[in-house]
Amino acid sequence: RLTGQQQEINNLIQRKIAVDDENACLKNEFSSLNQKFKDKSQELKDTEECAQKKEEQNRLVIKNLEEENKGLNTCCADLLNDLEKLRKQEAQWKTEKSGNDARIKNLETDLAEAREQMKELRSICSSLSSQVAVKQEELSQKDCDVIRAKKELEELQNLYRQNIEHTAQQAELIKQLQALNTD
Secondary structure: OHHHHHHHHHHHHHHHHHHHHHHHHHHHHHHHHHHHHHHHHHHHHHHHHHHHHHHHHHHHHHHHHHHHHHHHHHHHHHHHHHHHHHHHHHHHHHHHHHHHHHHHHHHHHHHHHHHHHHHHHHHHHHHHHHHHHHHHHHHHHHHHHHHHHHHHHHHHHHHHHHHHHHHHHHHHHHHHHHHHHHO
């Protein structure tokens, strides 16, 4: 019976040794796993910190981009307003240009008509100048005729005066003759 117990004790001792070995092995494995866990935890912590930093950076980048986008939207709105103003101005200029073109066309037509009229007027002036030259010639001739007529008139007036004097002398003579006759 003792040997059976001894055998059982030996079995138990062997089992204990096996369990202790297994336990030591498990402890080693646990220690290794624990170290791996710690490493992984640290890695996770580092990764989380890195991710947090990245997230913070991304938030800042997003915030900056949103600010930039806001500025670009304002700039874009300003540019659109400017474009609208320029389009209105262009339309106004086109209208003005159209009016100016019509005015220029009218002025060119008026100018052509004025040139034509000037041509006609020059022709008329030339004709009138010829007529004036003829009239001046005629006038000059008339002046000569007038001078001649004046001379003739003066001569006739002298003759008339002489006639009057002769007539007066004849009347005087007739009176004297009548007086003598009466005597």
